[in-house]
Amino acid sequence: MKSILKLVCLAAVAFPASMPAQLVVDRQKYPDYDPTVRPDRSLLRYGSRPRLKGAPVPAESQRPDHVNNAATMYFPPIISQEGGSCGSASRIAYMFTHELNSFRHTNASLPENMYPTHFVWLLTYGNSGKDQFVQYVGVPSVKTYGGRGNSALFGYKEWDSQDYGWMTGYEKWHEAMFNRMWQPRSLPMNVGSEEGRNLLKNWLWNHNGDTDFACGGIAGIGVASACAQGGIPKTPANLEAGVVGQSYVRWWGTSVDHALTIVGYDDRIEFDLDGNGKAGEKEKDEVGAWIIANSWGGWANNGLIYCPYAYGFPAHSVTKEGGKEVRKQSGGWWQPELYYVRKNYRPLRTIKVKMDYSHRSEMLLSVGVATDPNATRPEKTIELHHFRWAGDGHNGDLNPAPAVPMLGRWADGKLHDEPMEFGYDLTDLCEGLDHSKPLKFFFNVDARTKSKIASRAKGSGHIYNVSIIDYEFDKDGVETPLELKSDDGVLPVPGGKITTVSGVVYGEQYTMPRNLQLKGTQLTWDAPQNCGHSVKQYNVYKDGVKISDTEKREQTIDGNGAYSVSAVFDSGIESQRLTVSTPVSVQTPNVAAKFNNNGFSIPDVFNDSYNNCTIEFWIKPQSLKDWNLQAGRWGQFMFHANGNGTFTAGWDAVGEKRVHAEGALKVGRWNHIAMVVNKSSFNVYVDGMGRGSVSGSPSFSGIGGFGNLNFWSGEDNGQDAVYDEIRIWDKSRTRYEILQAMNTEFSGSVLPQGLIAYYKGDVISIDGKPYLHDCVGAHNAPITNPDTKTYEEINSDKTWNTEVKGTISINNTRVTSPATVEAGQPALFSVTCPDAVKHLTWDAP
Structure with missing residues (x-):
């Protein structure tokens, strides 16, 4: 077993967003420490997780008094981590493995059903961490990778090595694509309260009522690993539970440096935490424990340890009082991280590439797609995680880049400069496109280095094959090679330039009406x-x-x-x-949506990322306090109210990348709020007047990629306000455009261009559940709590103009046809018009 003091821990550990100042983080052992959490508010409603099988959900009152998921066949054997890979041991070897096996009802002790730490761990300083791998890349099995930690094929290395081996072989990469998660989330409350503990117990018991799984979930935490252990005392309750003498956490260390995994709970266990000789004093929080798995082999109770509920936090601080050491809580209570399986996922369209390059950390690989077969640039592009200036152990920042080929140094000790073959899932990139129509794909190798200073590039390489494989209707795949424009069929890849391979893929023809x-x-x-x-x-x-x-x-x-x-x-x-x-009607009378600490979620509206975007609405608060009227995603985009009436919005949930519009909100008063994103610029307008802007450079640009836009619910963060005229645009609206239309409701058969979601305050019922009605049609927004006491469609005291002021002329209104129209072939016409247009007809030439 490695010495605790020598462990390097690079875990992505979840902590509360706000922490007491006394928390100490050992950044030499844990340099990528990040306190951000992503609360999943849906967990506040037991049984709310979407299920595929429709099995009845057991009542919350049936929850047992103890659960240990590590005792099930769906939890893998305890691992002895290699090097400082505690984060990947917790999140990949345990959480990723357990969640997939629990959903698939498969045996987690088999190599084909376990997932390795180092496929992910070695890229810790490669601009793609665990969060990106589980979402976008996937993870191959231990059997395929060649080891549970390091690979017997690709070699033993650490995260900061410059030449660790990369996996080759399309089939290996294709296997990994099936093993995917959604973005990791966190418990919506910490475990310092009974309510927060019950939320975690529900997850550990049965995934909060998700009957698609064979057993409960598990959760990730971070701790100060230099803990002191004790033996569980002998009491009648502990004898009956069979835990007397088992190891438990007497106290944690003082500096956070390690990742662990909560695998269960036990409400029966009694402790004597204050040493007064009386165990199990409930008023002193001496009853109950979390069951935690470590990655140090047979440590403590064969790899597990009990942690009293009272010690559900990352560290203890130590002070001297009266000549004695006194230990106190440090770092706030845990708010554990959770993994959500992409259920029954299979990739529908992939890219297969065979290439080499001599200085791999100079490269950024990306793939784009366009619906026009004659396009010269893509309409949508994704960067390929794992290939984002990766491989030097320093995020691609070494100058010059090490002379290490793509495959790196394998277990045989040799640098492998032969071509690397890999694949990447393009299903999400192609979502929403008509796969029966031709699509043009672009594979890009940007070899200008991370600095974009072309002269720093020292490498060169070759592309031998690029093809798109379609699995939508043929599970064996239909492969379409993209043409390499080279005399010998091998395309050179010079350093310091962008090399692009493009081609048209004709999909299986299942055409639309x-x-x-x-x-x-x-x-x-x-x-x-x-x-x-x-x-x-x-x-x-x-x-x-x-x-x-x-x-x-x-x-x-x-x-x-x-x-x-x-x-x-x-x-x-x-x-x-x-x-x-149907034509959008003028509301008579006007209605609005009133929420009493409730919320709603605009589904999938930010599946795509937008360089330019506008979010605007009218709001009349019923109460104001810090962090209520909150919406967005932590770490990506967030806005909220403050008790003094300030409206805060920006990319950061906390930090400098936010705008604070003082006095923007007042209880009982209507105000118009507009947030405009223009690449790396974020602007806030109140009643059409600019109230502040902030630059996102170099960390933020555009908005999106996080799926749903959640308007939170609950006493602390929920919507206690009346909303009307909520509009989301895929463009940056100017101040003039905002002023021109903010007092007008849109109606007619033509809605303004760029409007991707539009809510006029009316509530509709779908399958007996309430939704805010989207007049655009694609994003009806489910109301979080269906209890009618917490929401209401009301007749509003706010009135609107019915006509947008503006000039309509041949200069700003036109219908554009394709350059050529063939008989019997569909033709797509496009329209350009100002907001003032409500109806549009035209004649054929």
Whole structure:
């Protein structure tokens, strides 16, 4: 066993966002310490997790008094970590492995069902940490990687090595793509209260009521590892529980340096924490313990230890009082980190690459896609995690970059300069695109170094193959090579430049219906373009919910909303949907949404990232206090109120990258708030007047990539206010545009361009659950708490203009057709018009 004092711990450990000043973090052992948490407020509602199987959820009152997930077949054997890989041992070897096996109902002791630490650990200082790997890359099995820690194939190395081995072989990378998580989240409350402890116990018991899993979840924490151990005292309760003499934490060390994993709890155990000879004094919090797994082999109770609920925090501080050492809590209570499985996930479209490069940490690899086959640049681009100036152990900052080829040094001791073959999942990149239509892909090798100073680049390389593989309809994959424009079929990759390989991929033809029209209450459409498959029926949706299926090409509709039609083919495959919306009506009378410490979530609105974006709304607070009226995602985007009426917004939840608009809010008064993101600039407008801006450089630019926009609920952070005219745009609105339209409600058959979500305050019911109605149609927002005492659609005292002021002319309003239109082929027309346009018709030439 390695000495505790020599461990280097680079764990991504979750702590409370606000910590007492006395917490000490050993940054030599833990240099990437980050106090950020990402609370999942949905856990406040037991049984709220979406389930695939629909099994009944056991009542919370049935929760047992003790659970130990480490005793199940879904938890892997205790690991002896190699080097300072405690973070990956906790999050990958334990949490990642356990969550996948619990969902899949598979045996976690088998090599094909365990996941290695070092595939992730070695990239700790490669600009892609554990959070990015579990979300975007995936992790191969221990069997595939060649070891539970270091790889018997790719060698023994540490995170700061400059030549550690990289995995090669497309099939290995493809296997990893199936093993994925959503963004790691945190418990919404810390474990210092009974409520917070119950939330964690529910997760440990049954994933907070998610019956898709075979057992409960586990959770990650961080501690000062130099703890003192004691033996659980002999009491009747402890004898009955069978834990007498087992090791428990008497106290933690003083500086945080290690990651551990909570695997269970036991409400039966009694302790004598104050040493008065009386164990189990409930008023002194001496009853109950967390069961914690370490990564030091047979340490303590064969790798596990009990931690009293009273010591559920990262460290103890030590002071002298009356000549005696006194230990007190340091660092606030744990707010553990959780992993959420991407259930039954499979990659639908991937890229396969074979290439080499002599100085790997000079490179940034990316992939883009465009819907126009003739495009010269992509519409959407992702950077490939694992290949972001990685491989020198210093985030690509060494100058010059080490002369280490992509594959690095393997277990045979040799530097391998042969080509590396790898794959990357493009499913999320292609989400929302019509896969039956041609798509143009771009693979980019940016070899200008991280500094973007081309002259620093010393490396060179070659591309031997780039291909796109489509698994959507053929599980064996349909591979389309992209052309390498080179005489010998090998494309040189010079240092200091960007090398791009592009090509068009023609998807499997399951085409959408055409010419969807809405006239009055009659929805009609034409059959899909002939694609070699027979149409079985059409599915009709309203606001994303299926309302009927029909063999006809017409449907009578009832009520306003966004109506979509898809074709279902004889093979059972469903096409993409074609959508049309009913004209948006002027509200008479105007309504607004009133929340009493409730909230709502705008789903998927920020799945994509936007360089330019505007979020605006009218708000009338019912109360103001620090951190209420809160919305956003910690560490990515956040806004909230303050007790003095200041409105705070920015990229940071805390820190300098925020704007503070003093006096922007007042109880009982309507105010218009607009937040405008223009790349690395963040501006706040109140009632159309600029109230501050902040630059995000170099850490932040644009907004998005985090999925839902959550308006939080609850007494502390929830929405205690009336909201109206909530608008989200995919462009940066100018102050003039904000002033011109903020007192007007939009209506008609044409909504302003760039509007991606629009809420006029009306509440609709979908499957018996309340939603804020999105007039654009794609993002109806579920209200967090369906109790009607906590929300209400009210007649508003706020009135609106019904016409946007502005000039409509041939200079600013036009319809653009494709350069060529072929008979029998679909043609896409585009429209440019100002906000003032409400209806638009045109004649064919």
